[in-house]
Amino acid sequence: MSGTFLLDGQPVPFEPGQTILEAARAAGRYIPHLCWHPDFPPHGSCKLCIVKVAGRHVSGCAMPAKEGWEVESDTPEMNGERRALLQMLFVEGNHFCPSCEKSGDCQLQALAYDLEMLTPRFDHFFPDRPVDASHPEVLLDFNRCIYCELCVRASRDKDGKSVFALTNRGIHKHLVVNAESGRLADTDFAADDMAANICPVGVILHKRVGFAVAIGERTYDRAPIHEVAMRPEAASDD
Amino acid sequence: MTTEVPQSLIDEVLTAVGSTPDRLLQILVGLQSRLDYLPPALISRLAARLGIARARVEGVAGFYSFLHLAPAGRYRVRFSDNIVDRMLGSEALSEAMCARLGVRPGELSEDGRVMISTTSCTGMGDQGPALLVNDRAIGRLDPQRVSEICDLILHDTPLAAWPPELFAIDDNIRRADALLTSHLAPGSALAAAMALGREGWLAQVQASRLRGRGGAGFTTAVKWLACRDAPGERKVVVCNADEGEPGTFKDRVLLHRHAELVFEGMTLAAWATGAREGFLYLRGEYAWLRPRLEAVLAARRAAGLLGAGILGATGFDFDIAIHLGAGAYVCGEETSLLESLEGKRGTPRIRPPFPVTHGYLGHPTVVNNVETLAKTCLIARDGGAAFAASGTAQSAGTKLLSISGDCARPGVYEYPFGVSIQQVLDDCGAVDVLAVQVGGASGVTIAPYEFHRRIAFEDVPSAGAFMVFDSSRDIFEVARNFVHFFAHESCGFCTPCRVGTALLKGYMDKLADGHGALQDLADIDWLDRLLKNASHCGLGSSAPNPVVDTLLKFRPAYERRIQHADFQPAFDLDGALARAREMTGRDDAGAHLDSGTGVIR
Numbered sequence: 001m002s003g004t005f006l007l008d009g010q011p012v013p014f015e016p017g018q019t020i021l022e023a024a025r026a027a028g029r030y031i032p033h034l035c036w037h038p039d040f041p042p043h044g045s046c047k048l049c050i051v052k053v054a055g056r057h058v059s060g061c062a063m064p065a066k067e068g069w070e071v072e073s074d075t076p077e078m079n080g081e082r083r084a085l086l087q088m089l090f091v092e093g094n095h096f097c098p099s100c101e102k103s104g105d106c107q108l109q110a111l112a113y114d115l116e117m118l119t120p121r122f123d124h125f126f127p128d129r130p131v132d133a134s135h136p137e138v139l140l141d142f143n144r145c146i147y148c149e150l151c152v153r154a155s156r157d158k159d160g161k162s163v164f165a166l167t168n169r170g171i172h173k174h175l176v177v178n179a180e181s182g183r184l185a186d187t188d189f190a191a192d193d194m195a196a197n198i199c200p201v202g203v204i205l206h207k208r209v210g211f212a213v214a215i216g217e218r219t220y221d222r223a224p225i226h227e228v229a230m231r232p233e234a235a236s237d238d
Numbered sequence: 239m240t241t242e243v244p245q246s247l248i249d250e251v252l253t254a255v256g257s258t259p260d261r262l263l264q265i266l267v268g269l270q271s272r273l274d275y276l277p278p279a280l281i282s283r284l285a286a287r288l289g290i291a292r293a294r295v296e297g298v299a300g301f302y303s304f305l306h307l308a309p310a311g312r313y314r315v316r317f318s319d320n321i322v323d324r325m326l327g328s329e330a331l332s333e334a335m336c337a338r339l340g341v342r343p344g345e346l347s348e349d350g351r352v353m354i355s356t357t358s359c360t361g362m363g364d365q366g367p368a369l370l371v372n373d374r375a376i377g378r379l380d381p382q383r384v385s386e387i388c389d390l391i392l393h394d395t396p397l398a399a400w401p402p403e404l405f406a407i408d409d410n411i412r413r414a415d416a417l418l419t420s421h422l423a424p425g426s427a428l429a430a431a432m433a434l435g436r437e438g439w440l441a442q443v444q445a446s447r448l449r450g451r452g453g454a455g456f457t458t459a460v461k462w463l464a465c466r467d468a469p470g471e472r473k474v475v476v477c478n479a480d481e482g483e484p485g486t487f488k489d490r491v492l493l494h495r496h497a498e499l500v501f502e503g504m505t506l507a508a509w510a511t512g513a514r515e516g517f518l519y520l521r522g523e524y525a526w527l528r529p530r531l532e533a534v535l536a537a538r539r540a541a542g543l544l545g546a547g548i549l550g551a552t553g554f555d556f557d558i559a560i561h562l563g564a565g566a567y568v569c570g571e572e573t574s575l576l577e578s579l580e581g582k583r584g585t586p587r588i589r590p591p592f593p594v595t596h597g598y599l600g601h602p603t604v605v606n607n608v609e610t611l612a613k614t615c616l617i618a619r620d621g622g623a624a625f626a627a628s629g630t631a632q633s634a635g636t637k638l639l640s641i642s643g644d645c646a647r648p649g650v651y652e653y654p655f656g657v658s659i660q661q662v663l664d665d666c667g668a669v670d671v672l673a674v675q676v677g678g679a680s681g682v683t684i685a686p687y688e689f690h691r692r693i694a695f696e697d698v699p700s701a702g703a704f705m706v707f708d709s710s711r712d713i714f715e716v717a718r719n720f721v722h723f724f725a726h727e728s729c730g731f732c733t734p735c736r737v738g739t740a741l742l743k744g745y746m747d748k749l750a751d752g753h754g755a756l757q758d759l760a761d762i763d764w765l766d767r768l769l770k771n772a773s774h775c776g777l778g779s780s781a782p783n784p785v786v787d788t789l790l791k792f793r794p795a796y797e798r799r800i801q802h803a804d805f806q807p808a809f810d811l812d813g814a815l816a817r818a819r820e821m822t823g824r825d826d827a828g829a830h831l832d833s834g835t836g837v838i839r
C-alpha cells in the first residue's frame with residue numbers, strides 16, 4: 001500500500017514495502033545509518049537509524065512505512081540517543097583517529113562530527129584485538145570493527161566466498177576469517193572483492209595506498225556525511 | 239587429548255541427526271557430547287562435509303556456551319549462578335570443589351580432566367544449589383555431595399556409572415489446580431478436538447481466551463489463526479522449552495511429569511493450523527530430560543497419536559522432533575529460537591515479518607510456550623467457556639509459578655490468575671519479606687507496599703518465576719546478579735545491548751567496589767533508557783528492568799554505596815600504588831594519592 005507519512009512534520013511519500021529510511025532517502029531526506037547499505041536488505045544492528053513513531057523507538061532502516069505515521073528523526077531526543085550509540089561504538093573498540101588510515105573517510109568518525117559527539121562519556125573498554133597483516137594486499141585492523149556485517153554479507157552474498165563470519169557473542173563477539181589458521185592470507189579473499197571495499201570504518205584497509213589523499217582533503221573533510229550519503233554515487237559505494 | 243577425530247564418529251553423528259546445514263547445531267551438540275571439545279581440524283572437516291564455509295561453523299560453535307572450541311575437560315562442571323543458588327551457598331561449594339580438585343575457576347586442570355565454571359540459571363531454583371556436569375544436572379548440593387562428586391571425578395568414573403541418586407530431580411509440586419490435576423488419558427483431548435473439526439476446535443480456543451504463558455501474553459487463538467491463514471502449504475508448530483528466565487522451572491516439571499500434555503497440545507496446534515512438522519526446542523540445561531521425552535514420543539507414535547493419519551484421520555499427519563539448545567538464554571526469544579532451529583547463531587530477526595507468516599525456514603510457524611500448549615488440552619476436554627471461567631477478566635485460566643528463594647516450601651504452584659502476591663507468600667511459607675522478583679530477571683521487583691497486587695496480565699504479569707528475598711538480603715546484589723546475567727547472555731547483535739549491558743555491569747561493579755559516585759546513578763538511568771528504547775529484542779529492552787525497579791523502590795541500597803558526590807574513576811589510583819609502597823617499605827603521606835582527585839598529597 002503506497003501512501004504518505006510525516007517525517008519531522010514534512011510529508012514523505014512511500015511505495016509498498018518501502019522502509020522509513022528508504023522512503024525518506026527517495027524523498028531526499030537523510031536518516032543517519034551505519035549498517036544499512038543500498039545494495040543489501042536491512043540489517044538492523046547499529047541502531048543509528050533509530051526514529052520515534054507513536055512513542056515507540058524503531059529502526060528506520062528496517063521498519064516498513066505506514067500511512068499517516070508521524071515519524072520523529074532529527075530531534076534533540078533522537079540525536080541524543082544516536083550520540084550515545086556512537087559513544088558506545090567508540091568505547092567498545094580502540095579508535096585512535098589521528099593514526100587511522102581511514103580518518104576523514106570513516107563513517108563512524110563522520111557521524112560523530114555530524115552529531116556533535118564531543119566526548120566518549122563512558123569508560124573505554126580497551127579490548128585486546130589483534131591485527132591481521134598476513135594478506136599481501138589487505139590489512140585487517142579489528143580494533144575498529146563496529147559489527148555492521150557488511151563484509152560478511154558482501155563476501156557471502158555478492159562475492160560468493162564467505163570469507164568473514166562472526167563468532168562468540170555479547171561484548172566478546174568478533175570477526176573470524178574462513179581459514180583454520182585464522183589468517184586472511186589463507187583464504188580466497190581478493191583486493192577487488194566487494195567485501196574488501198565496503199567497510200565503513202578502518203578495519204579492512206588496502207596496503208600501500210596509505211595517506212594517498214592528505215588528511216583534510218578526504219571525503220568527510222570536504223562535506224558532512226548527511227550530504228555525502230545522499231549523493232547518487234553513494235548508492236553503490238560507501 | 240587427541241585432536242585426531244575418527245571419520246566414523248563424524249559419520250555416526252551425521253547419520254543420527256542429519257547432514258544438511260540446518261542440522262549444524264544438532265551436529266555440533268552431538269560431537270561435543272562425544273568428544274569433550276571441537277578441535278579446529280574437526281571444524282574444517284565438518285564444514286567440508288556439509289559444504290559450507292568453515293567460518294560459519296566456527297561462528298555457530300562460538301555462539302553457544304556449551305560448545306567448546308578449546309579443550310574444556312572430560313568433566314565440565316558448571317555451577318548454576320542465579321542469585322537463588324548463590325543465596326543457598328553455591329559460591330562456597332564451588333570454591334571447595336576447586337580447592338579439592340586443585341583447579342582455578344574457569345581454567346582447565348593441568349591433567350585435562352576437569353574444568354569448573356559457572357553458568358546461567360539451570361532451572362533448579364527449588365532444589366539448589368545446582369550444577370551441571372557435562373549434560374547431567376545435580377541439585378541439592380551440600381559439602382557432602384560435592385565431596386562425593388570430587389571423588390568420582392578423581393577416580394575418572396564415567397558419568398554413566400555415577401550413583402543414579404545423585405541425578406535424582408524432584409518435581410516439588412506444592413499446589414495443583416486444573417492443569418496439574420487433569421489426569422488426561424493420552425489422546426483423549428485430541429479425540430475431543432478432532433470431533434469438533436478444525437474450525438470448531440479453533441472456535442473453542444478463541445472462546446477460552448487463552449493467552450501465552452511464555453511472557454508476552456499474546457492471545458493463542460489469534461496466533462494459530464494467523465498461521466493457518468498465512469500463505470504457504472507447509473506450516474510448523476514449535477514448542478518453546480528454552481526456559482532460560484532465571485528462577486523459572488515450571489516447564490521442567492511439566493516436561494518431566496506431564497510430557498503427554500505438552501505433546502498433545504502441540505498436536506492440537508497442528509490440528510488447528512494444518513501443520514505437519516513439530517519441534518520441541520529443549521534448552522541444553524535440560525538435555526537430561528531428552529531420553530524420557532523420546533520415549534513418550536515413541537509411545538505416542540505407536541499409539542497412532544503422532545505420524546501419518548493420526549487417530550485414523552486421513553490427511554492429519556504430524557510428528558515432533560526434539561532439538562537441543564546449547565546454553566543461550568536469547569534462544570528463548572522466538573525468532574532467535576527459529577534461527578537456532580535452523581542451525582545458526584541465535585540472533586533475533588527483524589520483525590515484521592513475524593513467525594506466523596515467516597518462521598522456520600520461512601514457513602508460517604506457531605511458537606508457543608510449554609505451559610500454553612499443555613493448557614490447550616484442558617480446553618479440548620472441557621470447552622473454551624469452562625476454561626475462561628477461572629482467572630480474571632483479561633487473564634483466563636491458571637498459571638504455574640516457580641517459587642524459590644527465602645521460603646519454607648519452594649516448588650511449583652498452580653493458581654488461578656488473580657492470586658495476590660501476599661497469598662502466594664503465605665502459602666509458600668515466606669516471612670519477613672523484603673522483595674519478590676516476579677517474572678525472573680527481566681520481570682518486576684515487587685516491594686512490600688505492593689504485596690496486595692495480583693498475578694495477572696493486567697496487573698503483575700509473569701512468565702512464571704517468583705523469587706523471594708527476605709530482609710537479610712541485599713537487593714542491590716540481586717540486581718547486580720541479574721545485570722551480570724544479561725551481559726553474559728546478550729547475543730551482541732545490536733549496539734545498545736551489546737555495549738549497554740557491558741557498561742551497566744561495569745557501573746554496578748564499580749558501585750559494589752565502593753567507587754560509586756552520584757554521577758554514576760545518572761549514567762545508569764541514561765543507559766537504562768537507551769537499552770529500553772533502542773534494543774533490537776526483548777533481552778536488551780528488559781535488561782535494565784531490575785535496575786530501574788530497585789533504583790526506584792530501594793534507592794538507599796544504591797546510595798549506601800556512594801562515597802562521592804561527584805565523579806570517581808572506576809580505577810583506584812591510590813590502590814594501584816599499594817604494591818609500590820610495599821616494595822619500597824613506605825606508607826607516609828607522600829606515598830599516597832588523594833584518590834578523589836588523583837593529586838599527590
Ligand SMILES: Cc1cc2nc3c(=O)[nH]c(=O)nc-3n(C[C@H](O)[C@H](O)[C@H](O)COP(=O)(O)O)c2cc1C
Binds near residue numbers: 454479481571573777
Ligand atoms: C530474551 C527472551 C527470552 C525468552 N525466553 C522464553 C522462554 O524461555 N520460553 C518461552 O516460552 N518464551 C520465551 N520468550 C518469549 C518468546 O519470544 C515467545 O513470546 C513465546 O515463546 C511465545 O509463546 P506463548 O505465546 O505461548 O507465550 C522469551 C523472550 C525473550 C525476549
Ligand code: SF4
Binds near residue numbers: 144149151
Ligand atoms: S570489518 Fe568493517 S565491514 Fe566488517 S563488520 Fe567490521 S566494521 Fe563492518
Ligand code: SF4
Binds near residue numbers: 735
Ligand atoms: S537486544 Fe541484546 S540479545 Fe537482543 S538482539 Fe540486541 S544484542 Fe542481541
Ligand code: FES
Binds near residue numbers: 032043047049050061
Ligand atoms: S542503519 Fe538501521 S540499524 Fe543500522
